[in-house]
Amino acid sequence: MTATAAAEEVAARFEELYGRAPDGVWAAPGRVNLIGEYTDVNGGFVMPLALPHTAVAAVARRDDGVLRIHSAEADAAAGAGPAPPGAVRLDAATLAPGGGTGWAAYPAGVLWALREAGHEAVAGGVDIHLSSTVPTGAGLSSSAALEVVTALALNDLHGLGLSAQRLAVVAQRAENAFVGVPCGVMDPMASACCAEGHLLHLDTRDLTQRQVPFDAAAHGLRLLVVDTRVRHALGDGAYAERRAGCEAGAAALGVTTLRDVPYEELPAALERLADPVVRAYVRHVVSDNHRVARTKALLEAGDVRGVGPVLVEGHASLRHDLRVSCPELDLAVSAALGGGALGARMTGGGFGGSAVVLVDEDRADAVTAAVAAAFAAEGLAAPRVFPAVPSAGARRLL
Ligand code: ADP
Numbered sequence: 001m002t003a004t005a006a007a008e009e010v011a012a013r014f015e016e017l018y019g020r021a022p023d024g025v026w027a028a029p030g031r032v033n034l035i036g037e038y039t040d041v042n043g044g045f046v047m048p049l050a051l052p053h054t055a056v057a058a059v060a061r062r063d064d065g066v067l068r069i070h071s072a073e074a075d076a077a078a079g080a081g082p083a084p085p086g087a088v089r090l091d092a093a094t095l096a097p098g099g100g101t102g103w104a105a106y107p108a109g110v111l112w113a114l115r116e117a118g119h120e121a122v123a124g125g126v127d128i129h130l131s132s133t134v135p136t137g138a139g140l141s142s143s144a145a146l147e148v149v150t151a152l153a154l155n156d157l158h159g160l161g162l163s164a165q166r167l168a169v170v171a172q173r174a175e176n177a178f179v180g181v182p183c184g185v186m187d188p189m190a191s192a193c194c195a196e197g198h199l200l201h202l203d204t205r206d207l208t209q210r211q212v213p214f215d216a217a218a219h220g221l222r223l224l225v226v227d228t229r230v231r232h233a234l235g236d237g238a239y240a241e242r243r244a245g246c247e248a249g250a251a252a253l254g255v256t257t258l259r260d261v262p263y264e265e266l267p268a269a270l271e272r273l274a275d276p277v278v279r280a281y282v283r284h285v286v287s288d289n290h291r292v293a294r295t296k297a298l299l300e301a302g303d304v305r306g307v308g309p310v311l312v313e314g315h316a317s318l319r320h321d322l323r324v325s326c327p328e329l330d331l332a333v334s335a336a337l338g339g340g341a342l343g344a345r346m347t348g349g350g351f352g353g354s355a356v357v358l359v360d361e362d363r364a365d366a367v368t369a370a371v372a373a374a375f376a377a378e379g380l381a382a383p384r385v386f387p388a389v390p391s392a393g394a395r396r397l398l
């Protein structure tokens with residue numbers, strides 16, 4: 001389906017649900033991160049791309065302080081069929097963190113964060129109907145897509161004039177402070193700022209960004225996402241523990257963030273760290289920042305194939321040093337490499353979710369089959385494999 005057709009469908013459903021036409025329709029994509037993991041929570045570098053999968057939101061302003069939100073997926077999950085029981089209905093002026101609004105906390109949190117940032121106009125309220133093709137909980141940032149699409153819609157409807165970068169920061173604040181998830185800035189920045197045909201090279205300390213052209217097909221290559229469809233429950237606590245360990249490492253080294261440790265000084269820095277766990281976390285973060293720089297240099301030199309081994313190193317680092325992989329991600333990576341992929345690594349926060357695979361175009365089917373066979377042999381549900389084509393960032397559709 002084209003983006004316009006999807007937008008018209010969401011707009012039509014909005015009209016059925018709310019009895020009037022929306023003021024507009026917006027889209028924001030999910031993302032997959034090529035390289036640079038857990039670096040954004042250490043002030044470092046990342047290099048994601050936007051997926052063709054998007055959250056699409058039809059939105060109309062209100063002036064009575066009411067916020068109503070429907071999600072096609074949440075309505076379907078509730079078994080509501082053609083006539084869902086009603087939108088999530090909230091009071092825009094009294095929204096506060098910890099309100100227990102479930103999935104609706106993502107869009108509601110954005111309205112709250114804009115209000116907190118002084119944009120009182122949004123307290124007038126809004127009707128939202130959204131529908132998303134971003135797989136949820138797969139490490140592909142379905143949450144950031146919801147937040148960014150809401151932020152962009154409110155920005156346009158109220159003429160707030162905020163840049164894509166500011167909207168991403170608002171989205172992160174919504175997720176951190178309203179939803180209560182301590183995520184970094186990469187996900188909303190990727191959703192808001194990525195460009196078609198490019199990777200986003202992002203310095204997460206000052207949000208300096210550079211669009212790096214990435215045309216795998218022109219090199220006879222393909223980038224694949226392997227969604228393992230597993231998500232281990234220990235992920236949330238482990239994420240906070242990794243962040244705390246990295247902060248302890250930065251404190252022990254006398255720097256604000258691990259971003260401030262140059263790769264050349266890594267051996268000396270490691271010698272100064274007594275705790276072996278902290279030492280391993282520091283080694284991951286500093287070396288992954290370096291892998292982002294190496295990947296950027298390879299791509300700028302036109303050596304897309306050369307990125308393969310960097311991905312493999314990145315996975316080993318996440319697996320053995322940061323210890324955020326899991327058997328299913330390791331299996332996806334090893335089966336992809338065994339099937340002839342040039343490189344593969346887990347992507348996102350880990351403990352399940354997705355891997356990213358770089359493969360020769362004529363090996364793509366064989367690699368996909370190898371991954372499927374490996375999962376079947378272990379009695380695991382079939383993973384979902386699809387091409388990661390660098391797509392547009394958040395935008396207005398109608
Ligand atoms: P990820 O961002 O990696 O997909 P998260 O746990 O951060 O995983 O976000 C997933 C959550 O986002 C879901 O549990 C749900 O609350 C919310 N969400 C994502 N997409 C939708 C949708 N289409 N409708 C309702 N809620 C959604």
Ligand code: MG
Pocket residue numbers: 141142143144187
């Ligand atoms: Mg998320």
